[in-house]
Amino acid sequence: MKLTSTTLAFLVAIFSVLASTNVLLINPKTFPLFSFPFSSPINKIVAKIIPCGSIHRSHHHHHHHHRRHADDNKRVSICDDFPSDFVPPDTNTTSYFCVDRNGCCNFTSVQSAVDAVPINSLKRNIILVNSGIYYEKVTVAKAKPNITFQGQGYTSTAIAWNDTAKSANGTFYSGSVQVFASNFVAKNISFMNVAPIPSPGDVGAQAVAIRVSGDQSAFWGCGFFGAQDTLHDDKGRHYFRDCYIQGSIDFIFGNAKSLYENCQLISMANPVTPGSKAITGAVTAHGRASKDDNTGFAFVNCSVGGTGRIWLGRAWRPFSRVVFALTSMTDIIAPEGWNDFNDPTRDQTVFYGEYNCTGAGADMTFRAPYVQRLNDTQVSQFLNISFIDGDQWLQP
Numbered sequence: 053m054k055l056t057s058t059t060l061a062f063l064v065a066i067f068s069v070l071a072s073t074n075v076l077l078i079n080p081k082t083f084p085l086f087s088f089p090f091s092s093p094i095n096k097i098v099a100k101i102i103p104c105g106s107i108h109r110s111h112h113h114h115h116h117h118h119r120r121h122a123d124d125n126k127r128v129s130i131c132d133d134f135p136s137d138f139v140p141p142d143t144n145t146t147s148y149f150c151v152d153r154n155g156c157c158n159f160t161s162v163q164s165a166v167d168a169v170p171i172n173s174l175k176r177n178i179i180l181v182n183s184g185i186y187y188e189k190v191t192v193a194k195a196k197p198n199i200t201f202q203g204q205g206y207t208s209t210a211i212a213w214n215d216t217a218k219s220a221n222g223t224f225y226s227g228s229v230q231v232f233a234s235n236f237v238a239k240n241i242s243f244m245n246v247a248p249i250p251s252p253g254d255v256g257a258q259a260v261a262i263r264v265s266g267d268q269s270a271f272w273g274c275g276f277f278g279a280q281d282t283l284h285d286d287k288g289r290h291y292f293r294d295c296y297i298q299g300s301i302d303f304i305f306g307n308a309k310s311l312y313e314n315c316q317l318i319s320m321a322n323p324v325t326p327g328s329k330a331i332t333g334a335v336t337a338h339g340r341a342s343k344d345d346n347t348g349f350a351f352v353n354c355s356v357g358g359t360g361r362i363w364l365g366r367a368w369r370p371f372s373r374v375v376f377a378l379t380s381m382t383d384i385i386a387p388e389g390w391n392d393f394n395d396p397t398r399d400q401t402v403f404y405g406e407y408n409c410t411g412a413g414a415d416m417t418f419r420a421p422y423v424q425r426l427n428d429t430q431v432s433q434f435l436n437i438s439f440i441d442g443d444q445w446l447q448p
């Protein structure tokens with residue numbers, strides 16, 4: 053999806069400024085130009101990156117030289133620090149798979165662990181991902197349900213790749229992680245697309261961090277990092293809690309039915325000059341295409357902030373359905389709040405609602421006429437996990 057050229061008029065060099073101030077060089081031999089252009093909190097990851105392979109015993113043992121002579125110059129495995137209880141024993145209902153980029157357990161890539169999970173497993177298959185950035189494109193095929201990615205924290209564990217709509221033959225295939233399986237769970241891990249941030253007029257620069265296409269998926273304490281089209285919340289019923297989601301244009305898009313609770317939605321859309329009416333981004337682009345689609349995005353107790361002048365949503369498809377409830381919003385939200393994708397016929401068919409939101413961006417005085425100020429009755433179906441039938445499948 054692209055913003056029109058007029059609304060893109062104010063896309064300026066902020067992304068490249070960020071890129072030059074927050075350059076992250078990782079594994080220079082493999083990725084000489086791989087820079088991570090985003091601001092905090094992900095920079096914390098940098099500090100935690102551990103060099104690959106083994107390390108030399110340092111000279112601070114020098115005073116023990118007479119006793120440790122035999123160890124001098126011996127290459128000591130970095131895995132000496134790897135906790136022996138990192139992987140719990142399998143049970144009748146749960147199998148564990150361990151991923152460590154330094155090779156301290158069975159798998160060094162997330163994909164190789166996914167490949168080792170039996171097809172159509174009825175057990176929960178927990179893939180423990182140790183701290184670090186895993187540069188790989190990961191696919192969880194439809195025949196691999198019941199997988200959990202368990203990271204060590206969304207600022208210390210991440211899966212990153214840099215496909216774009218152009219390089220992947222379409223936005224839908226650009227995801228660094230693509231999940232087609234049902235019952236996928238992720239905890240305390242980040243998904244990133246580190247492709248260059250699109251410049252005005254760029255074609256095919258959309259870059260998805262994760263595509264979630266299976267039913268009954270849950271994300272706890274996860275990070276989603278990208279610019280345009282970060283989170284492809286494609287199909288099925290999904291739950292996001294305590295997540296950090298960063299992007300610029302349409303950064304949560306798709307036709308899923310999802311509940312987002314306690315999430316931070318951070319715009320990195322281009323700033324605008326004061327007084328300008330330019331729009332530089334949008335949080336959502338929900339893709340409900342017909343009145344029979346039982347889909348929608350509900351945001352409850354979230355916060356919206358960051359940079360730019362953005363809409364809460366635009367009507368990617370005519371029956372787009374999005375609700376923001378009990379959410380704080382800074383003044384980056386344009387007064388009209390929402391956009392009909394320049395198609396006035398969609399004003400009759402979209403469902404855009406707000407309920408008890410707070411902050412300068414939540415002022416509804418100048419909202420587009422089709423935006424609804426929901427009352428207690430109208431909003432109730434969006435406020436808890438019943439919206440996604442979570443009472444039937446969601447496990448804490």
Ligand SMILES: *[C@@H]1O[C@H](CO)[C@@H](O)[C@H](O)[C@H]1NC(C)=O
Nearest residue numbers: 083084085086214215216219
């Ligand atoms: C991804 O990064 C690699 C290493 O910098 C680069 O060679 C490749 O062209 C990039 N791909 C895209 C689609 O930008």
Ligand SMILES: *[C@@H]1O[C@H](CO)[C@@H](O)[C@H](O)[C@H]1NC(C)=O
Nearest residue numbers: 141142143144145146147175
């Ligand atoms: C696990 O399965 C075995 C074999 O079916 C059974 O004997 C054992 O009681 C089960 N353990 C638990 C904790 O359910």
Ligand SMILES: *[C@@H]1O[C@H](CO)[C@@H](O)[C@H](O)[C@H]1NC(C)=O
Nearest residue numbers: 139148149150156157158159
């Ligand atoms: C590695 O795989 C073997 C064989 O499947 C298994 O017995 C072992 O527990 C695994 N170790 C770790 C650390 O995952």
Ligand SMILES: *[C@@H]1O[C@H](CO)[C@@H](O)[C@H](O)[C@H]1NC(C)=O
Nearest residue numbers: 173174175176197198234235
């Ligand atoms: C495994 O997946 C199947 C099919 O999606 C689902 O019915 C079942 O509840 C899942 N089991 C677990 C342990 O998650």
Ligand SMILES: *[C@@H]1O[C@H](CO)[C@@H](O)[C@H](O)[C@H]1NC(C)=O
Nearest residue numbers: 217218219220221222223225
């Ligand atoms: C790219 O997409 C087009 C149209 O969907 C398709 O015909 C073509 O085979 C695809 N190419 C690759 C390499 O996937």
Ligand SMILES: *[C@@H]1O[C@H](CO)[C@@H](O)[C@H](O)[C@H]1NC(C)=O
Nearest residue numbers: 202203204205239240272273
């Ligand atoms: C995730 O990280 C948070 C904060 O570090 C921690 O409190 C929580 O126990 C972790 N949860 C899981 C499931 O890893």
Ligand SMILES: *[C@@H]1O[C@H](CO)[C@@H](O)[C@H](O)[C@H]1NC(C)=O
Nearest residue numbers: 294313314315316352353354
């Ligand atoms: C709302 O979100 C904040 C920040 O994530 C959290 O501290 C608070 O507990 C949440 N409130 C409820 C009612 O869940």
Ligand SMILES: *[C@@H]1O[C@H](CO)[C@@H](O)[C@H](O)[C@H]1NC(C)=O
Nearest residue numbers: 377378407408409427428435
């Ligand atoms: C929403 O705001 C109304 C009016 O201020 C208030 O009566 C109601 O309790 C609020 N609802 C919630 C769930 O906070």
Ligand SMILES: *[C@@H]1O[C@H](CO)[C@@H](O)[C@H](O)[C@H]1NC(C)=O
Nearest residue numbers: 424425426427428429430431
């Ligand atoms: C909420 O709004 C609906 C639709 O406008 C209306 O029918 C209903 O009476 C309202 N309920 C309350 C409690 O205000």
Ligand SMILES: *[C@@H]1O[C@H](CO)[C@@H](O)[C@H](O)[C@H]1NC(C)=O
Nearest residue numbers: 432433435436437438439443
């Ligand atoms: C969710 O809210 C609905 C409507 O208010 C209510 O009927 C239902 O019991 C609630 N479900 C849960 C799990 O709290």
